[in-house]
Amino acid sequence: MLEITNLHVSVDGKEILRGIDLVVQAGEVHAVMGPNGSGKSTLAQVLAGRDSYTVSAGSVRYDGRDLFALSPEERAREGIFLAFQYPVEIPGVANIYLLKAALNAQRQHRGLPELDAVDFLALVRDQLKRVGMDEALLYRPVNQGFSGGEKKRNEILQMAVLQPKLAILDETDSGLDIDALKAVADGIEAMRRPDRAIILVTHYQRLLDYIVPNQVHVLAQGRIARSGGPELARELERRGYAWVEAAAAGTGAAA
Amino acid sequence: MGKPAVRLDELIDQDYRQGFSTMLETDTVPRGLGEDVIRLISAKKNEPEFMLDWRLRAYRHWLTMREPQWSTVRHPPIDYQDISYYSAPKSRGDGPRSLADVDPELLRTYEKLGVPLQERELLAGVAVDAVFDSVSVATTFKDKLAGLGIIFCSFSEAVQEHPELVRQYLGSVVPYSDNYFATLNSAVFSDGSFCYIPPGVRCPMELSTYFRINARNTGQFERTLIIADRGAYVSYLEGCTAPMRDENQLHAAVVELIALDDAQIKYATVQNWYPGDKDGKGGIYNFVTKRGDCRGANSRISWTQVETGSAITWKYPSVILQGDNAVGEFHSVALTNHYQQADTGTKMIHLGRNTKSTIISKGISAGHGHNAYRGLVRVAKSAEGARNYTQCDSLLLGDRCAAHTFPYIEVKNPTARVEHEASTSRIGEDQLFYCQSRGIAAEEAVAMIVNGFCKEVFKELPMEFAVEAQKLLGVSLEGSIA
Numbered sequence: 126m127l128e129i130t131n132l133h134v135s136v137d138g139k140e141i142l143r144g145i146d147l148v149v150q151a152g153e154v155h156a157v158m159g160p161n162g163s164g165k166s167t168l169a170q171v172l173a174g175r176d177s178y179t180v181s182a183g184s185v186r187y188d189g190r191d192l193f194a195l196s197p198e199e200r201a202r203e204g205i206f207l208a209f210q211y212p213v214e215i216p217g218v219a220n221i222y223l224l225k226a227a228l229n230a231q232r233q234h235r236g237l238p239e240l241d242a243v244d245f246l247a248l249v250r251d252q253l254k255r256v257g258m259d260e261a262l263l264y265r266p267v268n269q270g271f272s273g274g275e276k277k278r279n280e281i282l283q284m285a286v287l288q289p290k291l292a293i294l295d296e297t298d299s300g301l302d303i304d305a306l307k308a309v310a311d312g313i314e315a316m317r318r319p320d321r322a323i324i325l326v327t328h329y330q331r332l333l334d335y336i337v338p339n340q341v342h343v344l345a346q347g348r349i350a351r352s353g354g355p356e357l358a359r360e361l362e363r364r365g366y367a368w369v370e371a372a373a374a375g376t377g378a379a380a
Numbered sequence: 381m382g383k384p385a386v387r388l389d390e391l392i393d394q395d396y397r398q399g400f401s402t403m404l405e406t407d408t409v410p411r412g413l414g415e416d417v418i419r420l421i422s423a424k425k426n427e428p429e430f431m432l433d434w435r436l437r438a439y440r441h442w443l444t445m446r447e448p449q450w451s452t453v454r455h456p457p458i459d460y461q462d463i464s465y466y467s468a469p470k471s472r473g474d475g476p477r478s479l480a481d482v483d484p485e486l487l488r489t490y491e492k493l494g495v496p497l498q499e500r501e502l503l504a505g506v507a508v509d510a511v512f513d514s515v516s517v518a519t520t521f522k523d524k525l526a527g528l529g530i531i532f533c534s535f536s537e538a539v540q541e542h543p544e545l546v547r548q549y550l551g552s553v554v555p556y557s558d559n560y561f562a563t564l565n566s567a568v569f570s571d572g573s574f575c576y577i578p579p580g581v582r583c584p585m586e587l588s589t590y591f592r593i594n595a596r597n598t599g600q601f602e603r604t605l606i607i608a609d610r611g612a613y614v615s616y617l618e619g620c621t622a623p624m625r626d627e628n629q630l631h632a633a634v635v636e637l638i639a640l641d642d643a644q645i646k647y648a649t650v651q652n653w654y655p656g657d658k659d660g661k662g663g664i665y666n667f668v669t670k671r672g673d674c675r676g677a678n679s680r681i682s683w684t685q686v687e688t689g690s691a692i693t694w695k696y697p698s699v700i701l702q703g704d705n706a707v708g709e710f711h712s713v714a715l716t717n718h719y720q721q722a723d724t725g726t727k728m729i730h731l732g733r734n735t736k737s738t739i740i741s742k743g744i745s746a747g748h749g750h751n752a753y754r755g756l757v758r759v760a761k762s763a764e765g766a767r768n769y770t771q772c773d774s775l776l777l778g779d780r781c782a783a784h785t786f787p788y789i790e791v792k793n794p795t796a797r798v799e800h801e802a803s804t805s806r807i808g809e810d811q812l813f814y815c816q817s818r819g820i821a822a823e824e825a826v827a828m829i830v831n832g833f834c835k836e837v838f839k840e841l842p843m844e845f846a847v848e849a850q851k852l853l854g855v856s857l858e859g860s861i862a
């Protein structure tokens with residue numbers, strides 16, 4: 126589904142991703158881990174189409190197409206969803222309004238009729254329950270005054286409503302108490318399907334206790350320093366990132 | 381390498397959708413200004429002596445005045461001798477008596493503008509006094525209103541039919557000597573709207589005026605006078621458009637509102653005069669004096685404005701809070717794009733006890749637009765317990781536009797409470813990207829974010845007007861996507 130080849134990305138002349146190779150198949154869950162500042166969010170944002178990053182080399186194919194030929198909204202309509210590490214506040218715009226505009230834009234792209242208010246509300250209420258989110262949040266301005274946990278749940282709600290093909294979740298587990306973590310994890314796990322791929326960006330093993338990934342990748346110094354199965358995450362939990370970073374520095378120097 | 385995502389500055393081009401002009405036979409006075417022109421206007425309108433006197437006093441005073449220079453707006457000098465001060469569509473006979481008498485071409489123009497002149501649209505509850513250039517061509521729903529004792533007619537008609545009311549109230553809020561543009565208006569104004577709500581009557585529908593500048597090289601100087609007698613209520617809507625012209629046109633209107641004891645007036649404007657093209661050529665110069673007088677105790681006046689048009693907007697709808705417990709409100713959205721300039725705000729003059737005022741101003745600047753909020757809150761010594769709350773927010777789109785805030789606060793009574801909050805933000809690329817990453821097109825996302833920013837003001841508008849205002853902002857910010 127997603128094929129990243131030798132991806133180099135810089136911002137303000139500083140190279141952040143220095144040759145990422147990653148293949149994600151439909152039905153798989155990949156965890157991307159790594160220390161702060163290693164480039165996890167950069168990777169996630171570049172995949173979603175953020176233009177403040179410069180792609181200096183490499184390619185990304187999504188469903189066989191050149192991803193970089195698509196605008197951010199086209200990517201979304203083609204089924205890519207990014208749950209933001211820091212969800213953005215939009216004053217004065219009701220949460221439900223954004224959600225409805227998004228869903229209808231995507232449906233229109235797929236040649237489906239717009240959902241009317243009644244059907245839409247039924248769909249959203251159904252998903253709200255699964256995410257364990259208060260309905261009142263639908264009518265508040267997007268993310269404004271939401272607690273950290275509410276913001277993260279709101280991202281999961283959007284994902285559940287939009288039903289993407291490729292979901293990229295950027296530290297959706299950070300800053301959550303244990304109940305919220307469980308709710309968010311359940312929301313993600315419920316999305317797992319043979320025709321959908323999920324990339325989980327996370328710092329912590331604990332999310333992976335709920336969602337067992339097919340593969341774990343460790344990002345260090347702009348490269349995937351190590352890949353493995355779920356046991357790699359547990360090893361990281363024990364030993365920290367330092368040993369991977371040291372190894373990455375070693376190969377970096379050798380290259 | 382990657383396909384560049386949409387840039388904000390590409391989103392903020394616009395087309396002016398009301399930019400058609402109408403071919404009509406007009407009765408236009410030659411360019412130039414002098415006592416002879418004023419006498420001619422007054423004679424054409426068959427005015428009583430007191431009106432001509434008032435005009436002439438204004439004109440003589442105007443000759444002693446100079447154009448104000450204190451605002452932030454910049455424009456080439458205006459040649460007041462190069463303007464024609466009177467232009468009226470030539471109609472059969474003495475002016476239309478009903479819709480059937482109105483030039484069909486004119487009706488088509490209103491149709492394009494979406495003005496609901498036809499009976500079936502009237503059922504929607506809007507009574508329209510349409511001002512085409514300088515003469516009011518059709519006033520609808522008058523009979524129904526007359527049954528309640530409400531007078532809603534063109535200014536000219538009011539001068540003929542209700543001279544005592546005109547004489548009593550004209551200039552009582554904005555005197556002829558008030559300021560350069562208001563004084564000019566007093567001398568040469570040709571028509572406008574007049575409205576009187578008798579004691580205890582609640583006007584059962586929104587009253588509405590559409591102004592439209594059509595003829596070339598004509599300034600438009602209309603005058604609106606609204607009086608809500610004791611315990612009366614009226615909500616008034618004003619909408620404006622003007623066709624596209626290369627040259628700049630001057631518009632200097634005066635609006636006077638008077639609320640007596642326990643009366644309430646709501647006045648809403650959606651203004652989209654032609655703003656000039658994207659290089660700053662053409663467009664309306666809009667120098668307007670709007671002032672309300674809360675003359676009676678417990679009276680209430682609120683101004684709501686959505687300003688998206690004009691090359692230059694210079695406008696400070698104000699409230700004089702004379703009566704005890706009077707309430708004044710000002711809710712404003714002003715958008716400037718391309719080379720538009722807006723210097724707008726309000727004055728709240730607290731004279732009575734326990735008077736209250738609220739100011740909510742939302743300025744949006746895009747392109748090379750310049751947007752200034754200028755607001756005065758004055759609490760006189762007599763205004764025991766006065767309160768004001770001011771909130772002034774600016775939103776910038778792109779990095780070539782500017783926003784300024786000039787709050788003036790003068791408090792002479794120690795019991796007064798005056799609060800002021802201000803913020804400036806830039807439409808975040810991150811907000812835009814967030815919406816796009818959900819599948820929403822960049823243009824739609826900008827409109828959504830801007831509308832969200834303006835929400836507090838839009839909720840003050842009557843429903844249909846709020847929808848219109850939202851669309852207008854969308855159109856005003858519309859542009860090409862690479």
Ligand SMILES: Nc1ncnc2c1ncn2[C@@H]1O[C@H](COP(=O)(O)OP(=O)(O)O)[C@@H](O)[C@H]1O
Pocket residue numbers: 136137141159160161162163164165166167168177
């Ligand atoms: N817009 C930006 N401008 C400058 N530096 C940035 C920007 N975005 C990210 N960076 C830098 O890129 C590096 C990687 O950041 P990020 O992708 O957010 O890491 P992670 O998500 O793994 O913590 C950091 O050093 C960060 O400071």
Ligand SMILES: [Mg+2]
Pocket residue numbers: 165166167210295296
């Ligand atoms: Mg991050």
